[in-house]
Amino acid sequence: MSIKIGLLGFGTVASGMPFLLKENKDKITAASGTKLEIAKVLVKDDDEKKRLLAAGNDFNFVTNVDDILSDDNIAIVVELMGRIEPAKTFITKALEAGKHVVSANKDLIAMHGKELIRLAQDKGVAFYYEAAVAGGIPILRTLANSLTSDKVTRILGVLNGTSNFMMTKMVDEGWTYEAALKKAQELGYAESDPTNDVEGIDAAYKAVILSQFGFGMTIDFDQVVHQGISSITPDDVAMAQQLGYVIKLVGSVEETPSGIFAEVSPTFLPKSHPLASVNDVMNAVFVESIGIGESMYYGPGAGQKPTATSVVADVIRIARRIKDGNVGKRFNEFIRETKIAHPDDVKSHYYFAINTADEKGKMLCLAEIFNSEDISFEQVLQQKANGEQARVVIITHSVSKSQLVNVTEKLQAVADFKLLNTFKVLGE
Amino acid sequence: MSIKIGLLGFGTVASGMPFLLKENKDKITAASGTKLEIAKVLVKDDDEKKRLLAAGNDFNFVTNVDDILSDDNIAIVVELMGRIEPAKTFITKALEAGKHVVSANKDLIAMHGKELIRLAQDKGVAFYYEAAVAGGIPILRTLANSLTSDKVTRILGVLNGTSNFMMTKMVDEGWTYEAALKKAQELGYAESDPTNDVEGIDAAYKAVILSQFGFGMTIDFDQVVHQGISSITPDDVAMAQQLGYVIKLVGSVEETPSGIFAEVSPTFLPKSHPLASVNDVMNAVFVESIGIGESMYYGPGAGQKPTATSVVADVIRIARRIKDGNVGKRFNEFIRETKIAHPDDVKSHYYFAINTADEKGKMLCLAEIFNSEDISFEQVLQQKANGEQARVVIITHSVSKSQLVNVTEKLQAVADFKLLNTFKVLGE
Numbered sequence: 037m038s039i040k041i042g043l044l045g046f047g048t049v050a051s052g053m054p055f056l057l058k059e060n061k062d063k064i065t066a067a068s069g070t071k072l073e074i075a076k077v078l079v080k081d082d083d084e085k086k087r088l089l090a091a092g093n094d095f096n097f098v099t100n101v102d103d104i105l106s107d108d109n110i111a112i113v114v115e116l117m118g119r120i121e122p123a124k125t126f127i128t129k130a131l132e133a134g135k136h137v138v139s140a141n142k143d144l145i146a147m148h149g150k151e152l153i154r155l156a157q158d159k160g161v162a163f164y165y166e167a168a169v170a171g172g173i174p175i176l177r178t179l180a181n182s183l184t185s186d187k188v189t190r191i192l193g194v195l196n197g198t199s200n201f202m203m204t205k206m207v208d209e210g211w212t213y214e215a216a217l218k219k220a221q222e223l224g225y226a227e228s229d230p231t232n233d234v235e236g237i238d239a240a241y242k243a244v245i246l247s248q249f250g251f252g253m254t255i256d257f258d259q260v261v262h263q264g265i266s267s268i269t270p271d272d273v274a275m276a277q278q279l280g281y282v283i284k285l286v287g288s289v290e291e292t293p294s295g296i297f298a299e300v301s302p303t304f305l306p307k308s309h310p311l312a313s314v315n316d317v318m319n320a321v322f323v324e325s326i327g328i329g330e331s332m333y334y335g336p337g338a339g340q341k342p343t344a345t346s347v348v349a350d351v352i353r354i355a356r357r358i359k360d361g362n363v364g365k366r367f368n369e370f371i372r373e374t375k376i377a378h379p380d381d382v383k384s385h386y387y388f389a390i391n392t393a394d395e396k397g398k399m400l401c402l403a404e405i406f407n408s409e410d411i412s413f414e415q416v417l418q419q420k421a422n423g424e425q426a427r428v429v430i431i432t433h434s435v436s437k438s439q440l441v442n443v444t445e446k447l448q449a450v451a452d453f454k455l456l457n458t459f460k461v462l463g464e
Numbered sequence: 465m466s467i468k469i470g471l472l473g474f475g476t477v478a479s480g481m482p483f484l485l486k487e488n489k490d491k492i493t494a495a496s497g498t499k500l501e502i503a504k505v506l507v508k509d510d511d512e513k514k515r516l517l518a519a520g521n522d523f524n525f526v527t528n529v530d531d532i533l534s535d536d537n538i539a540i541v542v543e544l545m546g547r548i549e550p551a552k553t554f555i556t557k558a559l560e561a562g563k564h565v566v567s568a569n570k571d572l573i574a575m576h577g578k579e580l581i582r583l584a585q586d587k588g589v590a591f592y593y594e595a596a597v598a599g600g601i602p603i604l605r606t607l608a609n610s611l612t613s614d615k616v617t618r619i620l621g622v623l624n625g626t627s628n629f630m631m632t633k634m635v636d637e638g639w640t641y642e643a644a645l646k647k648a649q650e651l652g653y654a655e656s657d658p659t660n661d662v663e664g665i666d667a668a669y670k671a672v673i674l675s676q677f678g679f680g681m682t683i684d685f686d687q688v689v690h691q692g693i694s695s696i697t698p699d700d701v702a703m704a705q706q707l708g709y710v711i712k713l714v715g716s717v718e719e720t721p722s723g724i725f726a727e728v729s730p731t732f733l734p735k736s737h738p739l740a741s742v743n744d745v746m747n748a749v750f751v752e753s754i755g756i757g758e759s760m761y762y763g764p765g766a767g768q769k770p771t772a773t774s775v776v777a778d779v780i781r782i783a784r785r786i787k788d789g790n791v792g793k794r795f796n797e798f799i800r801e802t803k804i805a806h807p808d809d810v811k812s813h814y815y816f817a818i819n820t821a822d823e824k825g826k827m828l829c830l831a832e833i834f835n836s837e838d839i840s841f842e843q844v845l846q847q848k849a850n851g852e853q854a855r856v857v858i859i860t861h862s863v864s865k866s867q868l869v870n871v872t873e874k875l876q877a878v879a880d881f882k883l884l885n886t887f888k889v890l891g892e
Contacts, residue, residue: 328764349610
């Protein structure tokens, strides 16, 4: 007997699946307890190019999703189309038809995961999506299976390969944001509209999913604050280096006394921090917890084979659970009431870059503003900027989100100061 | 209903278990599907000190293992005594009594795992040991559950915290081996007899277990070649740095066309390699595979809470499988016929440090010896050593174990050359 799979989509990742299933057949069959077989592949057009890609395989291309949904021989549907629609409709129909579903669609799961998970539960079928976060890194299953004994206090992740590639160029080679983006587009890492990658939206989708597995709470996408890398200047990068830091786009989810807080933002990482040496398109998830303490999971965040490997691991797990008779289990069984942190409880060190007239008394005035919000300095650097301007760079001690809002408003209200940038700083 | 646990030993790790079970009670109970309860703890002497440690807990100390083995209410036995005996006898008896067993005992599992695993299978009980490799890092479960879809080609690991702490001092601060060892002993990282840690024996135990999970093959401990860090000199460290490398004690298991090969040896890692920045007592396992490509799992390799976290994760998994009715499953289900690699197939770049009389023709003679074994140079550095001696440092291109043996013999046969050290070099 074999378990038959219906593939929705035959793009980069999907076309990597036949490779893995063939190349690693014995191990996969043994682990599944049965043969896995791709039976049908949904494509828009059943054209020559796809036939070439599929050469040597036994599956059929279909152009109507019903050919898969109504096929009683297909037990598992793998959705690799991306975007919200028609993926959402197809997954919904597949779950309704009693099929188990594997997806790598982070946008969809972050935006509509709740209802799809509920539907899967109602139907007693599996809905797994390891590949949706950090592609090849098995972070979701690790959080669900191994860190069950532990209590996670914070997750920090370099979750977007495109922006990390760009930040690596900006940090290691002093490139501007614009030059780094151009290179990323030339190499096919960034799309012509790079918004999702560079503005932290893609990483925010992943933070939503990580909050479920790490903290048992389902935060909404809209509740994830996100700030991208487009405002980072070579001056910021140089300042970071001088002060002992590397800037990266970091997604973070943490639990405070009042609840969890998730955000994606450029972050100053101490050079010795394990995330600081995660370069190029690689991803990593750094977990802080009361038991293990600090652990990190590093690997490719995207790409055909890494993503297909995670997808096939999900398929194997479903096949095995079908055999073991416990396939209805949720991918993530850790569920608590969702509570969002109060801004007073969310604290971090911060970097402020401020331009000011190079006149007597400006530093005093600046110190007074920070002091009025009870914010103290950890490092201060004043440099001659161009002309009559001086640049002041401040790394603060711990500051709450409430304090941050207040001090930012006060700084913006003083005409003499120009607040260039504010970024999070990870304390040592 | 609750599941009752019998603890064998109440040392550092064991006394961390009540903390985790209490601190993380809700999550652990939900994941287990039942309450977990330590019922009895086996100790040598039921003394006052232990009573203090155990204050506030409900379990009883016992001094006779039979009080646990014959207690039908105890379903899971957790062995945290270490060493071979009496741990082996106790685990054997526990399995024979139909109890599930969790152990963190790498020595025992590396030396006698095969028979214990077989016994567990015969009895239809679970025998799990996540904590035996790299303490807090969930590497075994990750290999068993997530990399099932992948084919591992090589595993490289910084697997021993004590020696890595020492290497970090030797590399970052230029300490001698002796100074680093003294410090490690002062801090309690190294025992008064540090052999197991510094000679690569402890790491070799872990390589045995990793070979099972990564490659499905059970290599014997005696088949793991191990070389320690005691022969590494400040000169070697300085040379490595000059050539772009960091030296660490690395355990490696790789598959060649003829079979697998495992060894533990000081290894030159390119500075940009993710393992190169794993410092102090931290461990990491770097996995190369056909699907994911490169992934790394980083965390504490020892310590009370990290190790207890891995142990409790195993206990949760067993509790859950008892509930799901599939508790007899092996921890590692990936099994192939064990084949050991032929020395011709095991290849690496190498570092040679050689002293020679500072006379004409010596470099020519050296080049002829390497050339006679078909070994070519990647980097060569000649320096004035003390007095009439010159030091030659060579990084070779790929060399097989057979070539390595031959060239070493030839070098040792020439009275003019003194072969100071030979270490593996990881190619970029």
